[in-house]
Amino acid sequence: MATAAVTTERENYLNAEYGIKSWLLTTDHKRIALLYLISITFFFFVGGFFALLIRLELLTPAGDLVLADTYNKLFTMHGQVMVFFFLIPSIPATLGNFLVPMMVGAKDLAFPRINLLSWYLYIAGGLLMLLCILTGGVDTGWTFYTPFSTGFSNTNVTEAGLAIFINGFSSILTGLNFVVTIHRMRAPGMTWSRMPLFLWSTYATSIIFLLGTPVIAITLLLVVMERAFGLGIFDPTRGGDPVLFQHLFWFYSHPAVYIMILPAMGVVSEIIPCFSRKRVFGYKAVAMSSIAIAVFGFLVWAHHMFVAGISLYAALVFSILSYLVALPSAVKVFNWTATMYKGSISFSTPMLYALGFIGLFTIGGLTGLFLACLGIDVHVHDTYFVIAHFHYIMVGGALMGYLGGLHFWWPKITGRMYPEAWGRLSAMIVFIGFNLTFFPQFILGYLGMPRRYWQYPPEFQVLNVFSTAGASILAVGYLLPMVYLLWSLRYGKLAGDNPWGASGLEWTTQSPPTTFNFDETPEVTWEAYDYEHIPLPMEVTLER
């Protein structure tokens, strides 16, 4: 087969049709996934550019690289681009789009045309965001806090709000598509208890998309209307309550953290059993903990507002509820660890990312408990401690999961292997660079360095230099995969249908898959992660 494939490439979704139109008007979930992959990578580098400038400014205690106003815009747009245009669509819209139909054994998502519409909405929102950036940017912080955003800021708040509003509908439609697909399009025999854990976490994520995103949409619409018509809903001088904005904003934006982390957890749940050659430990517990995280995520939002003037009693309740999220998160971490116990572990690139995820997510999660605690939160609120905490979750967690998943399914997506040595190297660089960037920020925050300031007292400089140095290492770690993954498209060795000896329906079909994924509708008769009965491919066995 291998020799035949070199001469005449098998028909697949990539070569089924040619031309720009066949991409821009496609309804194939796999092509749409690639469209997303390209567009979110673009926005990742836009957001990364702002991060670079932020870190450069903070290299020295004086505010010498950019003006204070410019700095305000830099961290605002870094946050908005990264959160709304990279992290939230990252795993769901790329890997999710590609894998959900294949994992359930379907030909496509339930609503292929709506799926394409989601991408166009994302692009429309993204273009508006770019326009907003190029015409001067926003300076409210990514959180749009009122009354500054509604009454005082004279930057492009309206455009940014509308961009995120439009992008929200892209999320909602993607989530809707996933939930319906998982309910309605499963192949015969694909029962709920046989579903890969990636599907469970995508399902949980989609619930948040569906129930949370509309709330931020209406909230941002109110901000835009308040700016346009002077409604006064969030204006304290006219009886409005700015804290109401925070309630509505965090009702979505706290669960949005789980939109970022849950799919990454799903990816890790796929990678760990595969590279440990073991059935996942406690399948049901891991599956249910995804749903639990999604639901608990809606009960804790006011822990972002402990010092904003909410009632002490409400703060107590929200503090206790916040601890609840630790339970399902711990269930996952312990089960992954138990899965590896006595497994036959190989440290391939995806596994390195997954292990990095577990470590970094654990640090991010545990420091989250500090912040959920009322007394400590008063001390570290709005300091670099918070910044470090959520970067450990969003970058250390979500982004590591995304890169791990991208490497894991790269052979399926493109039909080619990436260079393994380069993969392992860049995984290590990312891990080291990440920790060097963000661990000093925990200390900085604990010592009292506030976030969002463009200058700081000289005694904080050493730690800030560490952080900036780490950021440049991290940048190398992100650029390397860009290079070798693109290289592998042409020069990578052919992957074969199942290079990892992985379980899951997506590995039973050819790489890259055909337009309709399966030659005939598969029938599932086995449990997920049945690694005791899946033989390793010959070359993998030899490599070990």
Add this chain to the structure above:
Amino acid sequence: MSDSPLLVEHPEHDNPALLHHFATPEQQRNTASLGMWLFLATEVMFFGGMFCAYLVYRYWYYNEFAAGSRSLDIWLGTINTVVLICSSLTVALGVKAAQLGKRKQLVGLLLATLVFGVAFLGIKGIEWYQKYEEHHIPGHSFDVSDIIQNYPQIHIDPSHSQIYFSLYFAMTGLHALHMIVGIGIFAFLTYYSWKGKYGPEYYTPIENGGLYWHFVDIIWIYLFPLLYLIDRKPLR
């Protein structure tokens, strides 16, 4: 690869309405229906943000909300509720006509729905115009001195009144926007019903359009008491 999956035959592909990735028309119908219900769930949360703002400010500024509510025209409000309920009946009967394959009846009922929908928007427009003439629209010319004069027995803060009217316009405006979208959808459905596209075998668009219309009706069922009927009892 002679047996390309593109050529895999679908046993039921003689049905033109069946899309390629579904096995049976029933699967396709259930899928569309679930999609619509999930969409309505997101709509609940979309309006939910506004209901939350409403609840908070009604709790804080009850007097201003009550006085603002009295300034609305309860007759027009009630008539509009009646109009929407009638339109819901015609939609429900329309779905039934589609189920039974009665094309002319279906077109007639959809047209009636459109008439009710436009009537609702017309009446809403009259109400908004009245508010415009009374200077009750939030903004620079906002003025509630007439309301303050009418109710000397309760203390009314004009800026809190403005919050009531802001929410009134935001909520009814968003609802009206949904009505406009609904009218667009129903115009489309009427055209294709007239063309005979829907029948007992395939009426999913009618059914889902109907679900949307009923949902918009339910939002109004709540907006009516929340905005018009806060406090109508005689003042002492």
Add this chain to the structure above:
Amino acid sequence: MSAHVISTKLYVTIWIALMCLTVITAGVAFIDLGPFNTIVALSIATFKAVLVVLIFMHVKYTSERLTKTVVISAIFFLFLLLGLSMADYTTRLLG
């Protein structure tokens, strides 16, 4: 394809009920019931909404448990938003 077809008579009955409830709720608002004015108005609205959901939107007749689950969870999460927000607003002055 065996979708449930509901009789025209039932639809019309529900329509009449909705019309009557509309008139009642508008009328009752003019009678002083103290705090019960709001409770009555919202109860009637909820009753009307339930009639529309169950009959006009066919939820009563669907064999699908999923539709009911979607409806109930939407309402549940709406109340979560309203309830937990109000937990803040109603207790602010206490502490």
